[in-house]
Amino acid sequence: MPLQTRQQLVARIRADADQCVKCGLCLPHCPTYAVDGGEAESPRGRIALLQRLADGDRTPDHSVTRHLDQCLSCRACERVCPAHVPYGRLFDTGQALLAGHVPARARRRRRSAWLLHRPALRRFLLRALFLVQRAGITRALGGLLAGTRPGRWLHALPRLPWPHEARDRAIATAGADVALFAGCLGDSVDRPALNALRGTLETAGYRCTVPRGQTCCGALEQHGGATDAASRAIAVNAAAMATAAPAHIVGIASGCTAWLQDAEQEDPARPFAGRLASPWPLLLERATTLSFDTFAERIAVWLPCTQRNVVRDEADMLRVLRSVPGATIDVLPDSDGCCGASGLHFLEAPARADRLVAPIVAAIRDRAPDRVLCANVGCRLHIGAALRAAGAEVPVVHPAEWLAGRLGVR
Structure with a gap:
């Protein structure tokens, strides 16, 4: 549950700080x-x-909000902290406190996330973009919108599949082995990853479902101080997952999974009933059932911040990837780095985001892999757009998409 009063927020900040x-x-x-x-x-x-804001020694002026807003919430600091400071929770609490001082901040984040909670409208707009892409006028439209957030979105979007309901294959019976959390883009940009992860898990013998009634995970609101909206999203998604009564709840994007995991740990009611899981240990358990095609392929892997520092399932994922015969798996350097996507950061602060992604693009071009794997949709969009801008046509896909291809899953 969100902290409701300023006194509660201040007490939490002081205790954690x-x-x-x-x-x-x-x-x-x-x-x-x-x-x-x-x-x-x-x-x-x-x-x-x-600390100074909580103690009343500092007013939330532009200088303060700028430094806080430029935090990428990568939580690399949290992973290496010898005192185990819960930086992610501290940062989110600070954003909620700032929202109380400056309500327009939380309203702005709610507006940014508004479309993500309206799947029918979002699919309508993405279908329009699909037609724009197929008509070959994306570049001209992007030029007209240069310097704007919509223009940045057009630049970041890969070639879209036709967006349709991500829950159309949901099973009606309860008791699935795995319920997949689709997130807000599982019906469109991330649908290939959703279908591939489902197909790979089913090939390993798991009964999978994509429960109806899901919505955006709420991470954007949570990290922007709109904790009430984030909590409502958690409640909606928990109810949707409960209908399937799964043994495991698995997300396709590490950013979504990180927030679901945080919400589960913070709420004594355990909204997901302790069922959140990573797909990689599940696949390792049944590795002998997977028969991959054998051929040589150079694969580069970018490990998103949320995967390394919050979900922390990268070791199991790399074990699965390295079990594919003939493939050379190369983890891209700068293991503490951030690509700069960070929710909406790559749209709101494009110059900083481009500066952060530049060394990743350079490393990919130097290695010239056949494809790049990344387990978070925002990072894939940002890195893919940066590669295209640099003239490097290297596919950037979810690891499950690559695995499904090597399994012959369509």
């Missing part, structure tokens, strides 16, 4: 500190800002 001993071990792992080099752009500096 007091765990920070200001040792600075997090600084080398912070991508925004690496970009700007200023203390206020480090985890330690942001914690100090939040």
Whole structure:
């Protein structure tokens, strides 16, 4: 449940921030500190800002909000912190406190996420984009909208499949082995990943369903201070998953899974009843049932921040990928880095996002892989767009899409 009062928010910030001993071990792992080099752009500096806000020693002026908004929520600092400061929770609580001071901030994030909770309207707009792409006028339209958020979206979107209801294959009977969380883009941009993950799990012998009634996970609202909206999204999705009574609930995007996992840990009611799981251990359990095609292929893997620092299932995923005969799996360097996607950051701060993704593009071009694998849709969109802008036509797909192809799953 969200913290409702300013007193509760202040108490939470003080308790979590007091765990920070200001040792600075997090600084080398912070991508925004690496970009700007200023203390206020480090985890330690942001914690100090939040402490001063909670104590009433600082007003939430533009300087404060800018430094907090430029945090990528990558949580690399949290993973290396010797004092185990819950930075993700602290940051979200700080955003909720700021929303109380400046209500327009939370309203802006709600407006940004509004479309994600309206699947019929979203599919209508994406179908229009599908037709625009097929008509070959995307570049001209993008030129007209250059410098705007819609223009940035047009640049980031790959060639779209025809968007349709992601839940059209849901089973009616209860007791599925795996219920797949589709997220807000599972009916469109991320539908190939959804279908591939389902097909791969079913090939391994799991009964899968995509329950009806799902909505956006609510991560954008949560990280933008609109915790009430985020909690409503969790409640809707928990109810949708409960109808399938699955043994496991598996997300296709690491960003969504990270927020579902956080919500499950923070809520004593356990909205997902302890059923959240990663697909990779499930596939490892039945690895002997999977018969992959054998041929040589060079694969580069980008590990999203949410996968490395929150979900932490990358080791199992790499074991699955490396079990495919003939494939060379190369994890891209800069293991503490962030690609700059970070929710809507790549739309709201394109110059900073492009600066963060540039070394990743350079590493991919240097390796010249046959394809790049990435388990988060936002990162795939951002990296794919950056590669296209650099003239590098390398497919960037979900790991399940590659696995499904090597299994012959269509």
